[in-house]
Amino acid sequence: MAKTPQAIRGTQDIFGADAEAFAFVVEAFERVRKLYRFRRVEMPVFEKTEVFSRAIGETTDVVSKEMYSFGDRGGESLTLRPEFTAGIARAFLSNGWQQHAPVKLATHGPLFRYERPQKGRYRQFHQIDAEIIGAGEPQADVELLAMADQLLKELGITGVTLHLNTLGDGDSREAWRAALVEYFLGVKDELSEDSQERLEKNPLRILDSKDRRDRAFVADAPKIDQFLSDDARAFFGAVTSGLDAAGVKWQRAESLVRGLDYYRHTAFEFIPDEGSEAAGKLGSQSTILGGGRYDGLMESLGGAPTPAVGWAAGIERLAMLVGDRAEPNADAIVVVENDGAMDAAIAALGTLRRGGLTAELFASGSPRKRFDKAVKAGAEAIVAFDLRDGAPARRIKADEAATARLEALLGRS
RNA sequence: GCGAUCGUAGCUCAGUUGGUUAGAGCGCCGGUUUGUGGUACCGGAGGUCGCGGGUUCGAACCCCGUCGAUCGCCCCA
Structure with missing residues (x-):
């Protein structure tokens, strides 16, 4: 008998109760997205490689070692999308969606990253995604987070908290970054090997290092708040008071940064509370929904400055939290x-x-x-x-x- | 890219310090029993013990390699 080919590493064949849980998540997302009047958008699964390399940042791990890129028959370098935001930004620019701005968009589907699979992490994985493009005011952040919060509640997910931070505007972020580099350079020899490397590549990331050696220094590291411009501080204040008004519980997370270059101002993640049932189900992949404001992204793709906020959540991770969904009789x-x-x-x-x-x-x-x-x-x-x-x-x-x-x-x- | 653990039937797993023909439960197929019902019994199909090499009189078991899976690190949803 001929040998059965193996599935690609990190891909999944989802069936039975797992498939029902997956569908349950997507159905809830579709329902909530309509409540908040986000408009459905369908995106290509692949793009020219530069869409991602320019939007996400050449030096990020996602671009430098995790993309599924290949040449097509015309010699063009194409890439299977590793995230939604860059492709949506490209679509916004190439289709002239400025005419609809501010526009609220929602989509979901498969994404691809060449990573080592583990619990809650796959090479082909699936996300739900929501973006508000062309809206620079903090109310957009509130709207987007309120939607995320309601979705998690409708999914029956508990023991998860919104961790919120601000990275300030471009100038605030740069000043903070410079101060962090200077601070960590002073204690470089005592940092973990990984963090010594992060100092070169992505110093903000030292802040959420899991290594005990780094933790001691992280506590005393310069805080973003010292570097916020008045505008940036006012912006963040408006976001937090808006969340309070909307009844969305949140928690300040001063060392929360996001991996991709394009984030500005608001950055957030929904993370299971330590010791909660949800944390146990997820293993070490703790973020179930993450995002932030990316006011600089459109320019990196050659568009006019356009403010935007968005988030994405892993469907597999959400499905792990909604529990077994039996197929109906x-x-x-x-x-x-x-x-x-x-x-x-x-x-x-x-x-x-x-x-x-x-x-x-x-x-x-x-x-x-x-x-x-x-x-x-x-x-x-x-x-x-x-x-x-x-x-x-x-x-x-x-x-x-x-x-x-x-x-x-x-x-x- | 790095590390740890693990690969035996469709599934979940047993398999003694290395010793005859590798087992169980569930599931599947057939039969008997029951006959307005979820019962019980009998039988059957299904395994190159992930793959390749080595040690040995003899390997599912020990050693090396390889492939795969799982979990963790990095990074991230």
């Missing part, structure tokens, strides 16, 4: 206990389905065992067909309400 299972009654059963099956009932046919294997299999499979009703005096006869096993509903469709026997 059929409204009716039609059992053929004698093949002579097959046609009558098939006819009844069609009638039930046209009447809006979910229905399935059990007509294979030993006729004597089919009924037991139906009982075991579980259904609101079992409609059994047999031959009585040579003619097809029907018997319904269900409670009164279900029996009445079936008889209304099938007629009384």
